[in-house]
Amino acid sequence: MAVAIDLARASSTDAITPTKARAKSVARKVSREEREAETLPELGGPLAPWWKLVPRRYGHVLHAMCSYMGMFPPSLPRYFIEQYTQPGDLVVDPFSGRGTTALEANLLNRESVGVDLNPLAALLTGAKVDPPAKDDALARLRELQKGYAKKKVREAPPPEIAMLFEGRKTLPQLAFLREQLDPSSSREDRFLLAAITGILHGNHPRNPWDSRCLSVSMPNTFSMSPGYLRKYIREKKLKKYPFDAFEKIAARIEHLYAQGVAPSRGRGVHDDALSLDRHVAKGSAKLIVTSPPYLNVVRYGKFNWIRLWMLRESVQRVDESLSDRTRTNLEVERTDRQLGLSDRLGFRKYTAFLRDAVGKMSEALADDGVCVMTIGDVENNEYDKRLGLDAWAAIEKDVPLKLQTVIADRLVTENKVSRIWGENKGRATRVDRVLVLTKSDRMPTANFADPKEIVRRMATEAPGAMRDLPDEG
Numbered sequence: 001m002a003v004a005i006d007l008a009r010a011s012s013t014d015a016i017t018p019t020k021a022r023a024k025s026v027a028r029k030v031s032r033e034e035r036e037a038e039t040l041p042e043l044g045g046p047l048a049p050w051w052k053l054v055p056r057r058y059g060h061v062l063h064a065m066c067s068y069m070g071m072f073p074p075s076l077p078r079y080f081i082e083q084y085t086q087p088g089d090l091v092v093d094p095f096s097g098r099g100t101t102a103l104e105a106n107l108l109n110r111e112s113v114g115v116d117l118n119p120l121a122a123l124l125t126g127a128k129v130d131p132p133a134k135d136d137a138l139a140r141l142r143e144l145q146k147g148y149a150k151k152k153v154r155e156a157p158p159p160e161i162a163m164l165f166e167g168r169k170t171l172p173q174l175a176f177l178r179e180q181l182d183p184s185s186s187r188e189d190r191f192l193l194a195a196i197t198g199i200l201h202g203n204h205p206r207n208p209w210d211s212r213c214l215s216v217s218m219p220n221t222f223s224m225s226p227g228y229l230r231k232y233i234r235e236k237k238l239k240k241y242p243f244d245a246f247e248k249i250a251a252r253i254e255h256l257y258a259q260g261v262a263p264s265r266g267r268g269v270h271d272d273a274l275s276l277d278r279h280v281a282k283g284s285a286k287l288i289v290t291s292p293p294y295l296n297v298v299r300y301g302k303f304n305w306i307r308l309w310m311l312r313e314s315v316q317r318v319d320e321s322l323s324d325r326t327r328t329n330l331e332v333e334r335t336d337r338q339l340g341l342s343d344r345l346g347f348r349k350y351t352a353f354l355r356d357a358v359g360k361m362s363e364a365l366a367d368d369g370v371c372v373m374t375i376g377d378v379e380n381n382e383y384d385k386r387l388g389l390d391a392w393a394a395i396e397k398d399v400p401l402k403l404q405t406v407i408a409d410r411l412v413t414e415n416k417v418s419r420i421w422g423e424n425k426g427r428a429t430r431v432d433r434v435l436v437l438t439k440s441d442r443m444p445t446a447n448f449a450d451p452k453e454i455v456r457r458m459a460t461e462a463p464g465a466m467r468d469l470p471d472e473g
């Protein structure tokens with residue numbers, strides 16, 4: 001039974017005790033065999049990757065509003081929310097990305113705050129956790145459509161954008177919407193803009209008129225570079241179709257509301273994780289589920305330049321603001337390559353950031369709260385580093401949180417966005433280390449003694465059949 005085998009593999013590396021984590025934290029080349037040989041607890045207790053048993057399709061339709069690099073599956077935060085919080089509790093993610101944790105919390109009737117320094121991430125998080133009523137979103141769209149013919153666009157789109165969209169209908173409509181929509185002015189505008197980012201570009205189906213996206217046929221998950229795209233469009237003789245942006249946005253809104261809205265609301269904040277205390281009161285978060293930036297593979301600005309044009313943001317500004325933190329990872333990479341080991345200076349900078357961020361998380365956390373932090377291993381032909389474990393070993397004496405366990409979450413790399421980026425192949429995360437941290441010495445009691453109950457619930461909500469549970473196959 002394929003699933004059971006997968007799980008057996010997963011459980012062989014699922015959790016390691018803090019002492020083992022320290023012992024294993026020496027940065028060195030670790031063979032795949034060594035990884036397999038780590039002996040770890042059974043997939044029996046609550047601190048194991050139960051979310052892996054849920055079909056990948058699990059998740060409210062709103063999660064998929066717009067693709068986002070480095071996202072984790074909704075089943076991961078859902079598992080911890082179910083286990084360690086009650087309705088009404090506050091769930092926080094200081095590196096919220098597309099808002100996975102925050103939305104999942106609201107769907108389970110918990111409050112949420114998601115903070116991210118990337119404006120695209122903050123937009124998506126805000127739109128998902130505080131959406132307008134569907135009719136209000138559609139009414140605002142109709143109002144814009146009515147005003148369209150009357151208003152002139154002030155700023156002509158640059159040629160890199162013009163090459164992607166049909167020039168007589170789609171492009172002027174988009175340029176108009178870009179100028180009219182102000183995400184800080186209303187929920188409606190924020191939601192419409194977020195919805196547009198998800199359909200701005202994407203591959204065409206067999207019948208291009210059925211496309212949900214507005215561009216020439218190109219990947220949806222990320223923006224290829226303008227130079228590459230120019231060549232791609234020319235060589236593949238890609239046709240620009242005069243799609244009606246208003247129609248496609250309306251269809252998208254219908255789709256995004258098809259499964260209803262969450263019973264609770266949250267806040268999406270555009271800020272640095274190091275300013276978490278400005279947005280979350282001390283001791284108020286029952287749970288934090290987050291995944292900090294960990295590897296200089298993702299350039300959130302560069303790989304989203306088309307979406308950032310729509311947001312009137314500068315690619316450079318985004319990458320520079322984020323790379324203050326991530327550039328240090330490059331230093332780790334470069335010196336790792338030279339020495340075969342981590343460079344203490346580069347690594348220290350990375351861990352200094354993480355230490356400060358964990359400090360802020362600790363302040364936000366309730367005394368009986370749980371903090372779940374996912375950090376991917378860095379692995380390629382040149383070096384191999386368990387960044388999550390090494391970083392924790394470097395900061396643990398300086399932070400007030402205690403490591404309860406580390407769960408290894410093996411990823412199917414084919415499913416990772418980074419797999420698509422030809423030049424970055426092999427830099428994808430293979431194993432995410434899920435660090436489970438608490439303020440007090442002990443883990444609070446989990447809500448479900450039998451975690452399969454949570455898996456069952458998620459599985460029945462996912463379209464398609466439930467996967468076999470390990471002892472039921």
Ligand SMILES: C[S@@+](CC[C@H](N)C(=O)[O-])C[C@H]1O[C@@H](n2cnc3c(N)ncnc32)[C@H](O)[C@@H]1O
Binds near residue numbers: 071098274294325
């Ligand atoms: C691995 S992604 C998180 C993805 C998220 N878990 C999801 O499911 O979409 C890391 C995020 O950290 C954000 N980031 C990087 N530096 C940051 C900082 N200093 N403060 C807040 N967010 C930051 C990036 O913009 C990115 O969205």
